[in-house]
Amino acid sequence: MGEVGLAFIQDEEHRPKLSITESDGIPVIDLSILNTINEGHYDSIKELVTQIGDACREWGFFQVINHGVPTDLLNRAFSASKQFFSQAIEEKRKVCRDEVNPLGYYDTEHTKNVRDWKEVFDFTVENPTFIPASPELGDQQLQELRNQWPKFPPELRETCEEYVVELEKLSYKLLELISMSLGLPAKRFNDFFKNQTSFVRLNHYPPCPAPELALGVGRHKDAGALTVLLQDEVGGLDVKRKRDGEWYRVKPITDSFIVNVGDIIQVWSNERYESVEHRVSVKSQKERFSIPFFFNPAHDAMVKPLDELTDDQNLPKYTEYNWGKFFKTRKLSNFKKLNVENIQIQHFKTAN
Numbered sequence: 001m002g003e004v005g006l007a008f009i010q011d012e013e014h015r016p017k018l019s020i021t022e023s024d025g026i027p028v029i030d031l032s033i034l035n036t037i038n039e040g041h042y043d044s045i046k047e048l049v050t051q052i053g054d055a056c057r058e059w060g061f062f063q064v065i066n067h068g069v070p071t072d073l074l075n076r077a078f079s080a081s082k083q084f085f086s087q088a089i090e091e092k093r094k095v096c097r098d099e100v101n102p103l104g105y106y107d108t109e110h111t112k113n114v115r116d117w118k119e120v121f122d123f124t125v126e127n128p129t130f131i132p133a134s135p136e137l138g139d140q141q142l143q144e145l146r147n148q149w150p151k152f153p154p155e156l157r158e159t160c161e162e163y164v165v166e167l168e169k170l171s172y173k174l175l176e177l178i179s180m181s182l183g184l185p186a187k188r189f190n191d192f193f194k195n196q197t198s199f200v201r202l203n204h205y206p207p208c209p210a211p212e213l214a215l216g217v218g219r220h221k222d223a224g225a226l227t228v229l230l231q232d233e234v235g236g237l238d239v240k241r242k243r244d245g246e247w248y249r250v251k252p253i254t255d256s257f258i259v260n261v262g263d264i265i266q267v268w269s270n271e272r273y274e275s276v277e278h279r280v281s282v283k284s285q286k287e288r289f290s291i292p293f294f295f296n297p298a299h300d301a302m303v304k305p306l307d308e309l310t311d312d313q314n315l316p317k318y319t320e321y322n323w324g325k326f327f328k329t330r331k332l333s334n335f336k337k338l339n340v341e342n343i344q345i346q347h348f349k350t351a352n
């Protein structure tokens with residue numbers, strides 16, 4: 001990506017320390033029980049639900065192993081992603097996103113108005129996917145998004161399509177466990193995801209000549225419901241620990257996924273679970289690849305604290321907002337540097 005220009009430089013208070021503690025503390029949860037039926041199954045599921053609930057409350061982040069997604073598919077997804085990004089920039093720009101179409105390749109994403117040291121390729125789970133045409137609340141018009149696929153590597157499309165099928169299955173399992181951990185029926189959230197706006201991002205973080213000044217992704221919280229992330233062995237994802245506000249590096253575990261609760265679950269759960277701030281640090285010698293699956297509801301989903309989780313003692317902490325309009329507004333601000341603050345769920349906070 002060449003030089004670390006001014007646009008990439010983080011304000012002093014947000015620059016990463018180069019010696020950061022790799023955390024053993026982020027819970028590692030074994031999902032193998034979901035793929036076996038045996039005696040004592042009910043108790044094991046209960047135990048799993050407890051583990052998930054504790055992890056969501058204490059960290060907002062956890063890693064899952066024995067999740068049922070074939071290792072071979074994970075390797076093929078990384079391999080296709082590496083081949084795509086290894087091409088000349090002119091080739092990659094043939095499938096470039098623009099201000100209207102948010103899907104495909106781009107290398108100028110901004111997080112909180114600072115440019116990220118990364119390049120990405122986005123595609124949606126549903127094809128087509130519908131989102132609002134504009135962020136304006138009164139405008140009912142919809143925009144139809146269609147995936148665009150590069151010619152090289154030829155297997156990229158098929159691999160990605162296979163990947164989303166598996167990740168969608170895993171995400172529903174996680175969502176159901178989270179729902180149960182809140183004392184709700186397993187499928188309480190499922191209807192919100194019919195006509196979902198979920199998407200997958202192939203991330204490439206090239207080596208950076210000034211890793212102490214720039215970030216691969218600036219500090220942020222994920223706006224959707226749930227993120228299920230595959231990372232390679234290089235590492236660089238830093239999570240802000242709720243307990244002390246310190247940054248911890250997530251230790252890579254081969255063939256695992258990192259799961260984090262997004263803003264929507266924070267709102268649905270009326271802050272029983274919180275969406276936690278995270279960022280990506282970069283390295284001067286090593287490149288890194290990751291693949292997040294952003295599990296998001298339909299554009300017309302109205303997001304608010306669930307009635308079951310609020311009462312007179314526990315009043316709703318948010319007013320209702322439309323997910324599609326929120327998503328559209330955020331997408332526009334990530335596309336280019338704006339002079340206004342990023343939209344946040346804090347804007348919908350009540351006095352409760």
Ligand SMILES: O=C(O)CCC(=O)C(=O)O
Binds near residue numbers: 291
């Ligand atoms: O690459 C990673 O490890 C995380 C990326 C991320 O947080 C994001 O894209 O929202």
Ligand SMILES: [Fe+2]
Binds near residue numbers: 220221222227278
């Ligand atoms: Fe994120």
